[in-house]
Amino acid sequence: MERSLHSIKGFLFDLDGCIYMGETPVFQAIETLECLYRRRIPFGFISNNSSSHPDEIRKKLCDMGLSLDCKNTMNFPVILAGDCAGKFILARYGKSRVFVVGNEALNRAVIREGHESVSLSEEDCSLVLVGRDTQFSWERFERAVNYIQKGAGLCICNPDASHPGPDGLLIPETGALSAAILQVVPVTYTCVGKPEPFLFQTALRMLSLGPDQTAIVGDNLSTDIIGGRNAGLYTVHVSSGPESLQTNRHVSGQVIPDLHIETMEELKELIVKNIPGGTHE
Numbered sequence: 001m002e003r004s005l006h007s008i009k010g011f012l013f014d015l016d017g018c019i020y021m022g023e024t025p026v027f028q029a030i031e032t033l034e035c036l037y038r039r040r041i042p043f044g045f046i047s048n049n050s051s052s053h054p055d056e057i058r059k060k061l062c063d064m065g066l067s068l069d070c071k072n073t074m075n076f077p078v079i080l081a082g083d084c085a086g087k088f089i090l091a092r093y094g095k096s097r098v099f100v101v102g103n104e105a106l107n108r109a110v111i112r113e114g115h116e117s118v119s120l121s122e123e124d125c126s127l128v129l130v131g132r133d134t135q136f137s138w139e140r141f142e143r144a145v146n147y148i149q150k151g152a153g154l155c156i157c158n159p160d161a162s163h164p165g166p167d168g169l170l171i172p173e174t175g176a177l178s179a180a181i182l183q184v185v186p187v188t189y190t191c192v193g194k195p196e197p198f199l200f201q202t203a204l205r206m207l208s209l210g211p212d213q214t215a216i217v218g219d220n221l222s223t224d225i226i227g228g229r230n231a232g233l234y235t236v237h238v239s240s241g242p243e244s245l246q247t248n249r250h251v252s253g254q255v256i257p258d259l260h261i262e263t264m265e266e267l268k269e270l271i272v273k274n275i276p277g278g279t280h281e
């Protein structure tokens, strides 16, 4: 069945390359979000980020000029792969002894859900969790592969090799670290973030919307668009980010989003034209 923007009641946005690039907002991205808010169309964010807390992202968006109540977490949910990792592990594996290859925010997200965080000195664990570990070391690498060799499971926050930084800079990501681990111990693994459905389902519950009522807007075909399509959402691909040229090259032509736009300004105009909304006074 042909789908259109007319039936959409809420939006989920990817962050890196869609809303901002490093510390710089994408052209007209903040204005598009404010347009949705004025029209009382609910929206949230869904990102494979594994090293930040949602409050840091809300503050960053407010610092970029988003004039919403950034302290009200229900105002716009921020669903991050790292922040959801503890919940994902609980659902898939139950309470676990986890060796975290990641930053402190990821470690806290694991402990918060009642899991035990295993230190380097311990003999074994039940699961190795990999995020964007900016302190990644040979020691952690060696421990991770040997825990897996001894029977621990492997869970990764996202499959991305990199994400776009400022001035075309490539920021190495979780997928690059997990690739190193998998080169040593080629096991099957689970993934918290996009393109898997867990973050989409979490976000839809928070927005109280069904997948058929919701659009995902993102710049990455292999995570945002394939993941969104598999979860049943209306998919909008925006080519504002550098990922359109790099990460997307190997999948373009095979993945067709429901809608393709060049800029966020184009999306804003389409929203005004196609989606009825109330007005915030």
Ligand SMILES: [Mg+2]
Pocket: 014, 015, 016, 017, 018, 218, 219, 220, 241, 243
């Ligand atoms: Mg992106």
